[in-house]
Amino acid sequence: MAAKPSIPKGTRDFSPVEMAKRNYIFNTIRDVYHLYGFQQIETPSMEMLSTLMGKYGDEGDKLLFKIQNSGDYFSGITDEELLSRNAAKLASKFCEKGLRYDLTVPFARYVVMHRDEITFPFKRYQIQPVWRADRPQKGRYREFYQCDADVVGSDSLLNEVELMQIVDTVFSRFNIRVCIKINNRKILSGIAEIIGESDKIVDITVAIDKLDKIGLDNVNAELKEKGISDEAIAKLQPIILLSGTNAEKLATLKNVLSASEVGLKGVEESEFILNTLETMGLKNEIELDLTLAxxxxxxxxxxxxxxxLDVQIGSITGGGRYDNLTGVFGMAGVSGVGISFGADRIFDVLNQLELYPKEAVNGTELLFINFGEKEAAYSMGILAKVRAAGIRAEIFPDAVKMKKQMSYANAKNIPFVAIVGENEMNEGKVMLKNMETGEQNLVSADELIAIVKK
Structure with a gap:
């Protein structure tokens, strides 16, 4: 007996219903990106390893899926190298290409390669799968989609404002209530500077980021463990426990960071973004959160x-401003800002809250029952008219028992069934059955179209 087929761990098949849901997510995000003037690009699934390696740190390099060279990949490799069993070294000889790890590095490569064709500022979006050789676990896959939008070649904070408007619009369309959290790297640098621990910015922010999970005492203990002085920890307390409205937080920060030029710059940038968004009438809450790092x-x-806000799940969108996206490829000074929607997590949230609109997940709207050659020929004429009116419709291909055809309609959640027999053909009409209510009406083709569309 043939072995049962399987798929690689960390990958998934998607059913027609799941695909309808996923396409609803992608299409909603795509429509909003278009509203704000973003243009779509695509990059190849595989990139040269020289493009990918060294861009994600040592851990990221280990998680790259490498593609074995075709042909005689042993040529140019000595027996000594083979016997060394040095996987990393051999992979560099066997493999010149790899699957992309994210959409950001391929985008940077795209900008550098196409700089003479691009009009700056360049507003691009990309919705494509990425691959990571991670250990698969709940909610973490080896193949997943990213939905990125970036503006490069502009330092204007209006870009940040518009990206937050995009986030607000997307989640309003999904009917998901969210809190948009905002912070600034310059504020965090200013905090580290004024407490005299500039070189410990990462340790400080990693600890502060855990405030919600482990509480203040444990955060302070972790800071001490990282070698941060008691005096510096004491200075940090009013910042860690900063509360109030965004305006109140900004006022406190201006005071606390008065001796830090970089810190005040971060406060100024955050104030501009928050004040501008306040005039835009966002539907969702936006919060200055200093623990965001x-x-x-x-x-x-x-x-x-x-x-x-209504589901326990991690971050469902993230992003920020970066100063040197293309520097790794020799094109310095291209500033940018971007966001990435977590399509898989949004999928889970919409499922848990049952927020998918019916029309987004329902496929066929109308099924014609097939009683035989004559009836099918009659139905095909009406079917053409129905489809021309934009109704998703099909005819059961075989003249089998009606029970089987009705079971097919039920299994596919088809809301209407058209029944055509001798009587209907003589009258030039169709018997239309509403599968939800069981109601049946003898109608003309035009009446049928009006009822189904309604």
Missing amino acids: RGLNYYTGAIFEVKA
Whole structure:
């Protein structure tokens, strides 16, 4: 007996219903990106390893899926090298290409390669899968989609404002209540500077980031463990426990960071973004959150994160400002800011809250029952008219028992069934059955279209 087929761990098949839901997510995000003037690009699934390696740190390099060279990949390799069993060294000889780890590095490569064709500022979005050789676990996959939007070649904070408007619009369309959290790398640098621990910014922010999970005492204990002085920890307390409205937080920060030029710059940038958004009438809450410290190894200005309010789940969108996206490829000074929607987590939130609109997940709207050759020929004429009116419709291909055809309609959640027999053909009409109510009406093709569309 043939072995049962399987798929690699950390990958998934998607059913027609799941695909309808996923397409609803992608199409909603895509429509909003278009509203704000973003244009779509795509990059290849595989990139040269020289493009990818060294861009994600040592851990990231280990998580890259490498693609074995075709042909005689042993040529140019000595027996000594083979016998050394040095996996990393051999992989560099066997493999020149790898699957992309994210959409950011391929985007940077794209900008550098196409700089002469691009009009700056360049507003691009990308919705494509990425691959990571991570250990699969609940909510973490080896193949997953990213939905990124970036503006490069502009330092204007209006870009940050518009990205937050995009986030607000997308989640309003999904009917997901969210809190948009904002911080600034410069504020965090200013805090580290005024407490005399500039070189410990990462340790400080990693600890502060855990405030909600482990509480203040444990945060302070972790700071001490990292070698931060009692005096510096004491100075940190009013900052860690900062509360009140965004305006109150900013006023406190101006006072606390008065001796730090970089810190005040971060406060000024945050104030502009928050004050401008206040005039825009966002539907969702936006909060200045000093514990937000994602991406400190690459973000240089504003940092964003979005949390769902009605479901326990991690961040569902994130992003920030970076100063040198293309520097790794020899094109210095291209500043940018971007966001990335977590499509898989949004999928889970919409499922848990049952927020998918019916029309987004329902496929066929109308099924014609097939009683035989004559009836099918008659039905095909009406079917063409129905489809021309934009109704998703099909005819059961085989003239089998009606029970089987009705079971098919039920299994696919088809709301209407059209029944055509001798009597209906003689009258030039169709018997239309509403599968939800069981109601049946003899109608013309035009009446049928009006009822189904309604």
